[in-house]
Amino acid sequence: MQAVVRTFAIGLAALFCMGQSAPDRIDYTLTPVITDGALTAVQYDLRFRGEADGETSISLPESWGGQNELWRGIDRLEVVSGGELRAGEGPARRLLTHRPNATVHLRYRVIQDFDGAPNAQQGNAYRPVIQPGYFHLIGEASIVTPTDADHTTPIRWRARNMPRGWALASDLEHRDLRLVNLWSSITVGGDFRIVHDRENQVRVALRGEWGFTDADFSARVAEIIRGQRRLFGDRPSQYLVTVIQLDNPQQNWLSIGGTGLGDAFAFFATPNAEAAPISRTLAHEGLHSWIPARIGGMPREGEAALYWLSEGFTDFYTGRVLVREGLWTPAQFAEDFNQTLRAYAQSPARTEPNTRILADFWSSQPVQQLPYQRGRMLATIWDARLRAAGGRDFDDVLLTMRDRAASGDATLANDLFAAVTQEMNLDVSGDVERHVMRGEAILLPEEVFAPCGRIVTEDITAFHRGFDIEATSSNNNIVAGTDPTLPAYAAGVRDGMVLIRRDAGAIGDSSQEIAYVMRDGETERTFRYMPTGHGVFTQQRLALAEGLAGERLAQCVRVLGGA
Ligand SMILES: [Zn+2]
Numbered sequence: 001m002q003a004v005v006r007t008f009a010i011g012l013a014a015l016f017c018m019g020q021s022a023p024d025r026i027d028y029t030l031t032p033v034i035t036d037g038a039l040t041a042v043q044y045d046l047r048f049r050g051e052a053d054g055e056t057s058i059s060l061p062e063s064w065g066g067q068n069e070l071w072r073g074i075d076r077l078e079v080v081s082g083g084e085l086r087a088g089e090g091p092a093r094r095l096l097t098h099r100p101n102a103t104v105h106l107r108y109r110v111i112q113d114f115d116g117a118p119n120a121q122q123g124n125a126y127r128p129v130i131q132p133g134y135f136h137l138i139g140e141a142s143i144v145t146p147t148d149a150d151h152t153t154p155i156r157w158r159a160r161n162m163p164r165g166w167a168l169a170s171d172l173e174h175r176d177l178r179l180v181n182l183w184s185s186i187t188v189g190g191d192f193r194i195v196h197d198r199e200n201q202v203r204v205a206l207r208g209e210w211g212f213t214d215a216d217f218s219a220r221v222a223e224i225i226r227g228q229r230r231l232f233g234d235r236p237s238q239y240l241v242t243v244i245q246l247d248n249p250q251q252n253w254l255s256i257g258g259t260g261l262g263d264a265f266a267f268f269a270t271p272n273a274e275a276a277p278i279s280r281t282l283a284h285e286g287l288h289s290w291i292p293a294r295i296g297g298m299p300r301e302g303e304a305a306l307y308w309l310s311e312g313f314t315d316f317y318t319g320r321v322l323v324r325e326g327l328w329t330p331a332q333f334a335e336d337f338n339q340t341l342r343a344y345a346q347s348p349a350r351t352e353p354n355t356r357i358l359a360d361f362w363s364s365q366p367v368q369q370l371p372y373q374r375g376r377m378l379a380t381i382w383d384a385r386l387r388a389a390g391g392r393d394f395d396d397v398l399l400t401m402r403d404r405a406a407s408g409d410a411t412l413a414n415d416l417f418a419a420v421t422q423e424m425n426l427d428v429s430g431d432v433e434r435h436v437m438r439g440e441a442i443l444l445p446e447e448v449f450a451p452c453g454r455i456v457t458e459d460i461t462a463f464h465r466g467f468d469i470e471a472t473s474s475n476n477n478i479v480a481g482t483d484p485t486l487p488a489y490a491a492g493v494r495d496g497m498v499l500i501r502r503d504a505g506a507i508g509d510s511s512q513e514i515a516y517v518m519r520d521g522e523t524e525r526t527f528r529y530m531p532t533g534h535g536v537f538t539q540q541r542l543a544l545a546e547g548l549a550g551e552r553l554a555q556c557v558r559v560l561g562g563a
Pocket of ligand 1: 284285288310311314
Protein backbone atom coordinates (compact mmCIF):
# COMPACT_ATOMS: atom_id res chain seq x y z
CA MET A 1 0.00 0.00 0.00
CA GLN A 2 2.79 2.35 0.85
CA ALA A 3 4.44 1.60 -2.46
CA VAL A 4 1.39 2.87 -4.24
CA VAL A 5 1.55 6.12 -2.30
CA ARG A 6 5.06 6.65 -3.49
CA THR A 7 4.02 6.13 -7.09
CA PHE A 8 1.62 9.00 -6.60
CA ALA A 9 4.15 11.22 -4.95
CA ILE A 10 6.51 11.12 -7.88
CA GLY A 11 3.78 12.09 -10.33
CA LEU A 12 3.30 15.36 -8.52
CA ALA A 13 6.88 15.98 -7.61
CA ALA A 14 7.89 15.54 -11.23
CA LEU A 15 5.54 18.31 -12.23
CA PHE A 16 6.93 20.75 -9.71
CA CYS A 17 10.53 19.95 -10.50
CA MET A 18 10.31 20.66 -14.20
CA GLY A 19 12.79 23.29 -15.22
CA GLN A 20 15.16 22.51 -12.37
CA SER A 21 18.30 20.52 -12.97
CA ALA A 22 17.60 16.83 -12.56
CA PRO A 23 19.34 15.11 -9.62
CA ASP A 24 22.23 12.82 -10.41
CA ARG A 25 21.49 9.28 -11.38
CA ILE A 26 22.05 6.26 -9.12
CA ASP A 27 23.18 3.04 -10.82
CA TYR A 28 22.06 -0.24 -9.27
CA THR A 29 23.46 -3.61 -10.30
CA LEU A 30 22.03 -6.86 -8.96
CA THR A 31 24.17 -10.01 -8.85
CA PRO A 32 23.11 -13.37 -7.38
CA VAL A 33 25.65 -14.75 -4.87
CA ILE A 34 25.97 -18.49 -5.39
CA THR A 35 27.85 -20.69 -2.93
CA ASP A 36 28.27 -24.42 -3.70
CA GLY A 37 25.49 -24.24 -6.27
CA ALA A 38 22.99 -22.58 -3.95
CA LEU A 39 21.89 -18.96 -3.75
CA THR A 40 22.99 -17.45 -0.42
CA ALA A 41 22.44 -13.73 -1.01
CA VAL A 42 21.77 -11.14 -3.69
CA GLN A 43 24.45 -8.51 -4.06
CA TYR A 44 23.65 -4.93 -4.95
CA ASP A 45 26.25 -2.48 -6.21
CA LEU A 46 25.25 1.18 -6.35
CA ARG A 47 27.18 4.07 -7.82
CA PHE A 48 26.28 7.72 -7.43
CA ARG A 49 27.81 11.15 -6.94
CA GLY A 50 28.27 12.19 -3.30
CA GLU A 51 27.19 15.59 -2.05
CA ALA A 52 29.19 18.77 -2.52
CA ASP A 53 29.98 19.14 1.21
CA GLY A 54 31.72 15.76 1.34
CA GLU A 55 29.13 14.06 3.54
CA THR A 56 26.28 11.91 2.32
CA SER A 57 23.74 10.22 4.59
CA ILE A 58 22.79 6.67 3.56
CA SER A 59 19.41 5.06 4.30
CA LEU A 60 18.64 1.36 4.73
CA PRO A 61 15.10 -0.07 4.50
CA GLU A 62 13.09 0.40 7.70
CA SER A 63 9.35 -0.29 7.67
CA TRP A 64 6.96 -1.28 4.96
CA GLY A 65 3.68 -3.22 4.72
CA GLY A 66 3.54 -3.82 8.46
CA GLN A 67 7.11 -5.19 8.52
CA ASN A 68 9.69 -3.46 10.69
CA GLU A 69 13.47 -3.52 11.10
CA LEU A 70 13.89 -4.30 7.41
CA TRP A 71 17.53 -3.20 7.72
CA ARG A 72 18.13 -6.70 9.15
CA GLY A 73 18.00 -7.97 5.56
CA ILE A 74 20.95 -5.77 4.55
CA ASP A 75 24.33 -7.36 5.20
CA ARG A 76 27.96 -6.30 4.65
CA LEU A 77 27.22 -2.75 3.52
CA GLU A 78 30.60 -1.40 2.48
CA VAL A 79 32.37 1.15 0.33
CA VAL A 80 34.12 -0.35 -2.68
CA SER A 81 35.59 3.00 -3.67
CA GLY A 82 35.23 6.74 -3.21
CA GLY A 83 34.67 7.26 0.50
CA GLU A 84 34.39 5.96 4.06
CA LEU A 85 31.36 4.68 5.87
CA ARG A 86 30.56 5.36 9.53
CA ALA A 87 27.67 4.60 11.84
CA GLY A 88 24.73 6.93 11.45
CA GLU A 89 21.73 7.82 13.54
CA GLY A 90 20.16 4.44 14.35
CA PRO A 91 20.45 1.08 12.57
CA ALA A 92 18.86 2.34 9.34
CA ARG A 93 21.37 5.13 8.73
CA ARG A 94 25.06 5.39 7.82
CA LEU A 95 27.23 8.41 7.24
CA LEU A 96 29.43 8.44 4.17
CA THR A 97 32.38 10.83 3.95
CA HIS A 98 34.11 11.48 0.66
CA ARG A 99 35.79 14.15 -1.46
CA PRO A 100 33.27 16.79 -2.54
CA ASN A 101 31.14 15.43 -5.40
CA ALA A 102 33.15 12.19 -5.49
CA THR A 103 31.72 9.21 -7.34
CA VAL A 104 31.01 6.57 -4.71
CA HIS A 105 30.61 2.83 -5.20
CA LEU A 106 28.73 1.03 -2.38
CA ARG A 107 28.04 -2.68 -2.15
CA TYR A 108 25.80 -4.76 0.08
CA ARG A 109 24.18 -8.14 0.27
CA VAL A 110 20.46 -8.71 0.63
CA ILE A 111 19.93 -11.71 2.90
CA GLN A 112 16.91 -13.52 4.24
CA ASP A 113 16.51 -12.63 7.93
CA PHE A 114 14.14 -15.46 8.87
CA ASP A 115 14.57 -19.26 8.84
CA GLY A 116 13.40 -21.62 6.14
CA ALA A 117 11.07 -21.18 3.20
CA PRO A 118 8.37 -18.50 3.45
CA ASN A 119 5.51 -19.78 5.57
CA ALA A 120 1.82 -18.82 5.52
CA GLN A 121 1.92 -18.24 9.26
CA GLN A 122 4.22 -15.25 8.71
CA GLY A 123 1.76 -13.72 6.23
CA ASN A 124 2.84 -12.28 2.88
CA ALA A 125 6.59 -12.61 2.37
CA TYR A 126 7.40 -8.90 2.14
CA ARG A 127 10.86 -9.40 3.63
CA PRO A 128 13.55 -10.50 1.18
CA VAL A 129 13.30 -14.20 0.30
CA ILE A 130 16.62 -15.85 -0.51
CA GLN A 131 16.19 -19.59 -1.03
CA PRO A 132 18.75 -21.99 -2.56
CA GLY A 133 16.96 -21.97 -5.93
CA TYR A 134 15.32 -18.56 -6.13
CA PHE A 135 14.98 -15.03 -4.76
CA HIS A 136 12.05 -12.64 -4.33
CA LEU A 137 12.84 -8.99 -3.61
CA ILE A 138 10.45 -6.12 -3.03
CA GLY A 139 12.22 -2.79 -3.54
CA GLU A 140 11.01 -1.22 -0.28
CA ALA A 141 12.58 -4.09 1.65
CA SER A 142 15.86 -4.40 -0.22
CA ILE A 143 17.08 -1.02 -1.48
CA VAL A 144 19.73 1.21 0.11
CA THR A 145 19.76 4.85 -1.05
CA PRO A 146 21.43 8.16 -0.34
CA THR A 147 19.00 9.69 2.20
CA ASP A 148 18.53 12.86 0.16
CA ALA A 149 17.58 11.02 -3.01
CA ASP A 150 13.84 11.25 -3.57
CA HIS A 151 11.17 9.61 -5.68
CA THR A 152 12.18 11.57 -8.75
CA THR A 153 15.87 10.69 -8.65
CA PRO A 154 16.73 8.97 -11.94
CA ILE A 155 18.16 5.49 -11.59
CA ARG A 156 19.53 2.77 -13.80
CA TRP A 157 18.94 -0.84 -12.87
CA ARG A 158 20.39 -4.02 -14.26
CA ALA A 159 20.95 -7.63 -13.27
CA ARG A 160 23.99 -9.63 -14.20
CA ASN A 161 25.56 -13.06 -13.82
CA MET A 162 22.31 -14.96 -13.56
CA PRO A 163 23.14 -18.68 -13.22
CA ARG A 164 22.57 -20.76 -16.35
CA GLY A 165 18.95 -21.90 -16.60
CA TRP A 166 17.62 -19.27 -14.20
CA ALA A 167 14.72 -17.04 -15.11
CA LEU A 168 14.67 -13.35 -14.16
CA ALA A 169 11.57 -11.17 -14.03
CA SER A 170 11.34 -7.61 -12.78
CA ASP A 171 9.12 -4.62 -13.39
CA LEU A 172 12.38 -2.65 -13.64
CA GLU A 173 13.15 -4.03 -17.08
CA HIS A 174 12.35 -0.81 -18.90
CA ARG A 175 13.83 2.67 -19.45
CA ASP A 176 13.36 6.01 -17.71
CA LEU A 177 13.36 4.65 -14.18
CA ARG A 178 13.09 6.81 -11.09
CA LEU A 179 13.79 5.82 -7.54
CA VAL A 180 10.06 5.50 -6.88
CA ASN A 181 9.94 2.71 -9.47
CA LEU A 182 12.69 0.87 -7.67
CA TRP A 183 11.03 1.23 -4.27
CA SER A 184 7.72 -0.10 -5.55
CA SER A 185 9.29 -2.92 -7.54
CA ILE A 186 9.37 -6.68 -7.50
CA THR A 187 12.31 -8.68 -8.82
CA VAL A 188 12.37 -12.46 -8.86
CA GLY A 189 14.96 -14.87 -10.16
CA GLY A 190 15.58 -18.61 -10.14
CA ASP A 191 13.39 -21.57 -11.05
CA PHE A 192 10.44 -19.42 -12.09
CA ARG A 193 8.32 -20.13 -15.19
CA ILE A 194 7.49 -17.01 -17.16
CA VAL A 195 4.36 -16.75 -19.32
CA HIS A 196 4.15 -13.69 -21.54
CA ASP A 197 0.80 -12.50 -22.95
CA ARG A 198 2.07 -10.13 -25.62
CA GLU A 199 -1.30 -8.75 -26.69
CA ASN A 200 -2.11 -7.49 -23.20
CA GLN A 201 1.55 -6.99 -22.25
CA VAL A 202 1.10 -9.06 -19.12
CA ARG A 203 3.88 -11.30 -17.82
CA VAL A 204 3.33 -13.91 -15.13
CA ALA A 205 6.29 -15.38 -13.24
CA LEU A 206 5.43 -18.32 -11.03
CA ARG A 207 7.06 -21.33 -9.47
CA GLY A 208 5.89 -24.48 -7.70
CA GLU A 209 3.03 -26.86 -8.45
CA TRP A 210 -0.57 -25.64 -8.44
CA GLY A 211 -4.04 -27.03 -9.01
CA PHE A 212 -4.29 -25.00 -12.25
CA THR A 213 -2.13 -24.72 -15.36
CA ASP A 214 0.25 -21.84 -16.04
CA ALA A 215 -1.64 -21.07 -19.27
CA ASP A 216 -5.07 -20.87 -17.60
CA PHE A 217 -3.70 -18.75 -14.83
CA SER A 218 -1.98 -16.38 -17.22
CA ALA A 219 -5.14 -16.05 -19.34
CA ARG A 220 -7.23 -15.20 -16.28
CA VAL A 221 -4.71 -12.62 -15.13
CA ALA A 222 -4.65 -11.00 -18.57
CA GLU A 223 -8.47 -10.80 -18.68
CA ILE A 224 -8.60 -9.12 -15.29
CA ILE A 225 -5.87 -6.61 -16.09
CA ARG A 226 -7.46 -5.86 -19.46
CA GLY A 227 -10.78 -5.17 -17.69
CA GLN A 228 -9.16 -2.77 -15.29
CA ARG A 229 -7.46 -0.88 -18.10
CA ARG A 230 -10.77 -0.69 -19.95
CA LEU A 231 -12.43 0.83 -16.90
CA PHE A 232 -9.84 3.57 -16.71
CA GLY A 233 -9.39 3.92 -20.47
CA ASP A 234 -5.70 3.03 -20.31
CA ARG A 235 -3.73 1.50 -23.15
CA PRO A 236 -1.81 -1.73 -22.46
CA SER A 237 1.59 -1.27 -20.85
CA GLN A 238 4.02 -3.76 -19.35
CA TYR A 239 2.61 -5.43 -16.27
CA LEU A 240 4.20 -8.17 -14.18
CA VAL A 241 2.54 -10.63 -11.82
CA THR A 242 4.76 -12.77 -9.63
CA VAL A 243 3.55 -15.75 -7.63
CA ILE A 244 5.39 -17.59 -4.92
CA GLN A 245 4.22 -20.38 -2.67
CA LEU A 246 3.98 -20.16 1.08
CA ASP A 247 4.45 -23.34 3.07
CA ASN A 248 1.40 -24.64 4.93
CA PRO A 249 1.97 -24.64 8.68
CA GLN A 250 -0.85 -27.22 8.88
CA GLN A 251 -2.86 -29.19 6.38
CA ASN A 252 -6.08 -27.37 5.42
CA TRP A 253 -4.43 -24.02 6.03
CA LEU A 254 -5.29 -21.80 3.06
CA SER A 255 -3.66 -18.46 2.47
CA ILE A 256 -3.84 -16.07 -0.48
CA GLY A 257 -2.44 -12.57 -0.41
CA GLY A 258 -0.74 -10.01 -2.54
CA THR A 259 0.42 -6.46 -2.82
CA GLY A 260 0.09 -3.96 -5.64
CA LEU A 261 3.37 -2.40 -6.74
CA GLY A 262 2.49 0.09 -9.43
CA ASP A 263 3.16 -1.78 -12.67
CA ALA A 264 3.35 -5.15 -10.93
CA PHE A 265 1.91 -7.17 -8.20
CA ALA A 266 3.48 -9.74 -5.99
CA PHE A 267 1.27 -12.61 -5.06
CA PHE A 268 1.64 -15.18 -2.25
CA ALA A 269 -0.39 -18.36 -1.76
CA THR A 270 -0.34 -21.80 -0.20
CA PRO A 271 -0.16 -24.63 -2.79
CA ASN A 272 -3.82 -25.58 -2.15
CA ALA A 273 -5.05 -22.16 -3.35
CA GLU A 274 -7.73 -22.41 -6.06
CA ALA A 275 -8.34 -20.28 -9.12
CA ALA A 276 -11.52 -18.43 -7.97
CA PRO A 277 -10.22 -16.77 -4.81
CA ILE A 278 -6.93 -16.09 -6.58
CA SER A 279 -8.80 -14.23 -9.33
CA ARG A 280 -10.51 -12.11 -6.72
CA THR A 281 -7.21 -11.28 -5.04
CA LEU A 282 -5.68 -10.46 -8.41
CA ALA A 283 -8.60 -8.21 -9.31
CA HIS A 284 -8.30 -6.34 -6.01
CA GLU A 285 -4.53 -5.97 -6.04
CA GLY A 286 -4.33 -4.96 -9.68
CA LEU A 287 -6.78 -2.12 -9.04
CA HIS A 288 -4.31 -0.60 -6.62
CA SER A 289 -2.39 0.58 -9.68
CA TRP A 290 -5.14 3.22 -9.89
CA ILE A 291 -6.72 3.34 -6.43
CA PRO A 292 -5.56 5.39 -4.61
CA ALA A 293 -2.35 6.24 -6.50
CA ARG A 294 -4.01 7.79 -9.52
CA ILE A 295 -7.09 9.31 -7.92
CA GLY A 296 -5.16 11.67 -5.66
CA GLY A 297 -3.03 9.42 -3.46
CA MET A 298 -2.75 9.16 0.29
CA PRO A 299 -1.08 11.30 2.96
CA ARG A 300 2.38 10.23 4.15
CA GLU A 301 1.12 9.91 7.74
CA GLY A 302 -1.92 8.16 9.13
CA GLU A 303 -2.76 6.37 5.90
CA ALA A 304 -4.86 3.73 7.67
CA ALA A 305 -7.45 6.36 8.58
CA LEU A 306 -8.25 6.55 4.86
CA TYR A 307 -8.28 2.83 4.06
CA TRP A 308 -12.09 3.04 3.89
CA LEU A 309 -11.42 4.95 0.65
CA SER A 310 -8.36 3.15 -0.74
CA GLU A 311 -9.27 -0.42 0.28
CA GLY A 312 -13.05 0.01 0.37
CA PHE A 313 -13.30 1.56 -3.09
CA THR A 314 -10.85 -1.04 -4.40
CA ASP A 315 -13.13 -3.82 -3.13
CA PHE A 316 -16.16 -2.06 -4.62
CA TYR A 317 -14.40 -1.97 -8.01
CA THR A 318 -13.16 -5.54 -7.70
CA GLY A 319 -16.74 -6.86 -7.92
CA ARG A 320 -17.64 -4.24 -10.49
CA VAL A 321 -14.84 -5.07 -12.92
CA LEU A 322 -15.32 -8.84 -12.59
CA VAL A 323 -19.03 -8.50 -13.45
CA ARG A 324 -18.40 -5.98 -16.22
CA GLU A 325 -15.88 -8.27 -17.91
CA GLY A 326 -18.20 -11.26 -17.63
CA LEU A 327 -15.84 -13.05 -15.26
CA TRP A 328 -18.53 -13.07 -12.53
CA THR A 329 -22.26 -13.74 -12.90
CA PRO A 330 -24.66 -11.76 -10.69
CA ALA A 331 -24.91 -14.90 -8.55
CA GLN A 332 -21.13 -14.96 -8.05
CA PHE A 333 -21.22 -11.26 -7.25
CA ALA A 334 -23.99 -11.81 -4.70
CA GLU A 335 -22.09 -14.66 -3.05
CA ASP A 336 -19.01 -12.47 -2.65
CA PHE A 337 -20.94 -9.38 -1.57
CA ASN A 338 -22.93 -11.40 0.97
CA GLN A 339 -19.70 -12.68 2.44
CA THR A 340 -18.72 -9.07 3.10
CA LEU A 341 -22.14 -8.31 4.61
CA ARG A 342 -22.03 -11.44 6.79
CA ALA A 343 -18.53 -10.71 8.05
CA TYR A 344 -19.49 -7.11 8.76
CA ALA A 345 -22.68 -8.12 10.60
CA GLN A 346 -20.80 -10.57 12.80
CA SER A 347 -17.70 -8.44 13.27
CA PRO A 348 -16.89 -7.66 16.90
CA ALA A 349 -15.32 -4.42 15.59
CA ARG A 350 -18.42 -3.38 13.61
CA THR A 351 -19.08 -0.12 15.46
CA GLU A 352 -15.51 0.84 16.34
CA PRO A 353 -14.54 4.43 15.46
CA ASN A 354 -12.01 5.10 12.71
CA THR A 355 -9.31 5.87 15.28
CA ARG A 356 -9.38 2.16 16.18
CA ILE A 357 -8.39 1.30 12.60
CA LEU A 358 -5.48 3.69 12.78
CA ALA A 359 -4.35 2.03 16.03
CA ASP A 360 -4.98 -1.68 15.34
CA PHE A 361 -5.06 -2.24 11.58
CA TRP A 362 -2.04 -4.53 11.65
CA SER A 363 -2.81 -6.32 14.90
CA SER A 364 -6.51 -7.23 14.75
CA GLN A 365 -8.09 -9.18 11.91
CA PRO A 366 -11.67 -7.84 12.42
CA VAL A 367 -10.32 -4.28 12.64
CA GLN A 368 -8.29 -4.84 9.46
CA GLN A 369 -11.41 -5.95 7.57
CA LEU A 370 -13.49 -2.98 8.72
CA PRO A 371 -12.32 -0.30 6.23
CA TYR A 372 -12.77 -2.77 3.33
CA GLN A 373 -16.33 -3.48 4.48
CA ARG A 374 -17.30 0.11 5.23
CA GLY A 375 -15.84 1.58 2.05
CA ARG A 376 -17.40 -1.08 -0.17
CA MET A 377 -20.85 -0.67 1.42
CA LEU A 378 -20.73 3.14 1.33
CA ALA A 379 -19.57 3.18 -2.31
CA THR A 380 -22.53 0.88 -3.07
CA ILE A 381 -24.93 3.34 -1.42
CA TRP A 382 -23.38 6.35 -3.14
CA ASP A 383 -23.42 4.61 -6.52
CA ALA A 384 -27.14 3.92 -6.12
CA ARG A 385 -27.83 7.53 -5.10
CA LEU A 386 -26.01 8.87 -8.16
CA ARG A 387 -27.92 6.50 -10.44
CA ALA A 388 -31.23 7.47 -8.81
CA ALA A 389 -30.47 11.17 -9.35
CA GLY A 390 -30.01 10.36 -13.03
CA GLY A 391 -27.20 10.43 -15.55
CA ARG A 392 -24.29 9.43 -13.33
CA ASP A 393 -22.83 6.60 -11.31
CA PHE A 394 -19.80 6.08 -9.10
CA ASP A 395 -17.53 5.69 -12.14
CA ASP A 396 -18.07 9.38 -12.86
CA VAL A 397 -16.72 10.23 -9.40
CA LEU A 398 -13.70 7.97 -9.74
CA LEU A 399 -12.85 9.01 -13.30
CA THR A 400 -13.21 12.71 -12.48
CA MET A 401 -10.82 12.23 -9.59
CA ARG A 402 -8.46 10.44 -11.96
CA ASP A 403 -8.66 13.32 -14.47
CA ARG A 404 -7.97 15.95 -11.82
CA ALA A 405 -5.00 14.04 -10.44
CA ALA A 406 -3.64 13.47 -13.96
CA SER A 407 -3.90 17.17 -14.77
CA GLY A 408 -1.60 18.03 -11.89
CA ASP A 409 -4.11 18.82 -9.13
CA ALA A 410 -2.12 18.05 -5.95
CA THR A 411 -5.21 17.46 -3.80
CA LEU A 412 -5.08 14.13 -1.94
CA ALA A 413 -7.69 11.47 -2.75
CA ASN A 414 -9.76 12.12 0.36
CA ASP A 415 -10.19 15.85 -0.32
CA LEU A 416 -10.55 15.27 -4.03
CA PHE A 417 -13.36 12.82 -3.29
CA ALA A 418 -15.13 15.36 -1.09
CA ALA A 419 -14.79 18.09 -3.74
CA VAL A 420 -15.87 15.96 -6.70
CA THR A 421 -18.90 14.46 -4.95
CA GLN A 422 -19.99 17.91 -3.82
CA GLU A 423 -19.85 19.16 -7.40
CA MET A 424 -22.08 16.21 -8.36
CA ASN A 425 -24.56 17.14 -5.61
CA LEU A 426 -23.81 13.96 -3.72
CA ASP A 427 -23.47 14.69 -0.03
CA VAL A 428 -21.05 12.17 1.47
CA SER A 429 -19.76 14.14 4.44
CA GLY A 430 -22.56 13.06 6.80
CA ASP A 431 -22.10 9.38 5.90
CA VAL A 432 -18.34 9.60 6.33
CA GLU A 433 -18.70 11.29 9.70
CA ARG A 434 -21.28 8.84 11.03
CA HIS A 435 -20.25 5.50 9.54
CA VAL A 436 -16.50 5.94 9.13
CA MET A 437 -15.40 8.36 11.84
CA ARG A 438 -17.88 7.43 14.57
CA GLY A 439 -18.46 3.85 13.40
CA GLU A 440 -22.25 3.76 13.39
CA ALA A 441 -23.47 0.57 11.71
CA ILE A 442 -24.22 0.87 7.98
CA LEU A 443 -27.55 -0.44 6.68
CA LEU A 444 -28.01 -0.71 2.92
CA PRO A 445 -31.31 0.48 1.42
CA GLU A 446 -33.50 -2.39 0.21
CA GLU A 447 -33.38 -1.28 -3.46
CA VAL A 448 -29.68 -0.47 -3.68
CA PHE A 449 -29.11 -3.12 -6.42
CA ALA A 450 -32.53 -2.98 -8.11
CA PRO A 451 -33.45 -4.64 -10.45
CA CYS A 452 -31.00 -7.42 -9.49
CA GLY A 453 -32.97 -8.23 -6.37
CA ARG A 454 -33.35 -6.71 -2.95
CA ILE A 455 -31.39 -6.33 0.23
CA VAL A 456 -32.95 -8.48 2.93
CA THR A 457 -32.41 -7.39 6.52
CA GLU A 458 -32.70 -10.11 9.14
CA ASP A 459 -32.19 -10.45 12.83
CA ILE A 460 -29.91 -13.45 13.14
CA THR A 461 -29.56 -15.47 16.28
CA ALA A 462 -25.93 -15.83 17.27
CA PHE A 463 -24.35 -19.21 16.45
CA HIS A 464 -23.17 -21.37 19.33
CA ARG A 465 -22.37 -25.09 19.49
CA GLY A 466 -23.59 -25.19 23.06
CA PHE A 467 -20.15 -26.17 24.35
CA ASP A 468 -16.72 -24.56 24.27
CA ILE A 469 -15.05 -25.79 21.07
CA GLU A 470 -11.61 -24.38 21.85
CA ALA A 471 -11.53 -25.91 25.33
CA THR A 472 -12.86 -29.16 23.84
CA SER A 473 -10.23 -29.43 21.09
CA SER A 474 -7.40 -28.59 23.45
CA ASN A 475 -8.78 -31.30 25.78
CA ASN A 476 -8.38 -34.21 23.29
CA ASN A 477 -11.94 -33.66 22.08
CA ILE A 478 -13.42 -34.34 25.50
CA VAL A 479 -16.39 -31.99 25.60
CA ALA A 480 -15.95 -29.06 27.96
CA GLY A 481 -17.78 -25.84 28.79
CA THR A 482 -21.32 -27.07 28.05
CA ASP A 483 -23.78 -24.22 28.58
CA PRO A 484 -26.87 -25.56 30.42
CA THR A 485 -29.03 -22.75 29.03
CA LEU A 486 -28.45 -23.70 25.36
CA PRO A 487 -30.11 -26.34 23.10
CA ALA A 488 -27.09 -28.72 23.10
CA TYR A 489 -27.61 -29.33 26.81
CA ALA A 490 -31.33 -29.85 26.33
CA ALA A 491 -30.51 -32.42 23.63
CA GLY A 492 -28.33 -34.33 26.11
CA VAL A 493 -24.76 -33.13 25.42
CA ARG A 494 -22.68 -33.15 28.60
CA ASP A 495 -19.11 -32.34 29.59
CA GLY A 496 -16.89 -35.44 29.49
CA MET A 497 -18.39 -36.97 26.34
CA VAL A 498 -15.94 -37.44 23.47
CA LEU A 499 -16.54 -35.49 20.27
CA ILE A 500 -16.13 -37.79 17.26
CA ARG A 501 -17.47 -35.83 14.27
CA ARG A 502 -20.06 -33.45 12.91
CA ASP A 503 -22.63 -35.02 10.57
CA ALA A 504 -24.80 -32.01 9.70
CA GLY A 505 -25.06 -28.24 10.00
CA ALA A 506 -22.63 -25.45 9.12
CA ILE A 507 -20.26 -23.67 11.45
CA GLY A 508 -21.41 -20.07 11.87
CA ASP A 509 -24.97 -20.74 10.65
CA SER A 510 -27.47 -20.82 13.51
CA SER A 511 -30.42 -21.47 11.18
CA GLN A 512 -29.36 -25.02 10.25
CA GLU A 513 -29.76 -27.97 12.55
CA ILE A 514 -26.40 -29.35 13.59
CA ALA A 515 -25.61 -33.01 14.34
CA TYR A 516 -22.65 -34.14 16.45
CA VAL A 517 -21.62 -37.74 16.97
CA MET A 518 -20.19 -38.27 20.46
CA ARG A 519 -19.07 -41.19 22.54
CA ASP A 520 -20.94 -41.36 25.83
CA GLY A 521 -19.20 -44.03 27.92
CA GLU A 522 -19.32 -47.18 25.76
CA THR A 523 -21.99 -46.01 23.35
CA GLU A 524 -21.88 -43.71 20.34
CA ARG A 525 -24.76 -41.24 20.20
CA THR A 526 -25.86 -38.59 17.72
CA PHE A 527 -27.15 -35.27 19.07
CA ARG A 528 -29.27 -33.06 16.80
CA TYR A 529 -30.17 -29.51 17.82
CA MET A 530 -30.28 -25.90 16.65
CA PRO A 531 -26.86 -24.31 17.28
CA THR A 532 -28.24 -21.08 18.67
CA GLY A 533 -26.50 -18.93 21.25
CA HIS A 534 -27.55 -15.88 23.16
CA GLY A 535 -28.39 -12.60 21.50
CA VAL A 536 -29.27 -11.52 17.97
CA PHE A 537 -27.54 -9.28 15.45
CA THR A 538 -28.77 -7.54 12.31
CA GLN A 539 -27.46 -9.06 9.09
CA GLN A 540 -28.15 -8.04 5.51
CA ARG A 541 -27.86 -9.98 2.28
CA LEU A 542 -28.51 -9.46 -1.39
CA ALA A 543 -31.31 -11.80 -2.48
CA LEU A 544 -31.26 -11.97 -6.29
CA ALA A 545 -34.64 -11.78 -8.01
CA GLU A 546 -36.02 -15.13 -9.24
CA GLY A 547 -35.58 -15.92 -12.92
CA LEU A 548 -33.32 -12.99 -13.73
CA ALA A 549 -33.07 -13.09 -17.55
CA GLY A 550 -33.24 -11.07 -20.73
CA GLU A 551 -33.43 -7.30 -20.41
CA ARG A 552 -33.70 -7.43 -16.61
CA LEU A 553 -30.54 -9.48 -16.39
CA ALA A 554 -28.78 -7.01 -18.70
CA GLN A 555 -29.97 -4.12 -16.50
CA CYS A 556 -28.73 -5.94 -13.42
CA VAL A 557 -25.32 -6.51 -14.99
CA ARG A 558 -25.17 -2.79 -15.77
CA VAL A 559 -25.99 -1.94 -12.16
CA LEU A 560 -23.41 -4.35 -10.70
CA GLY A 561 -20.80 -3.80 -13.39
CA GLY A 562 -21.34 -0.10 -14.02
CA ALA A 563 -22.60 1.07 -17.39
ZN1 LIG B 1 -5.89 -3.62 -1.05
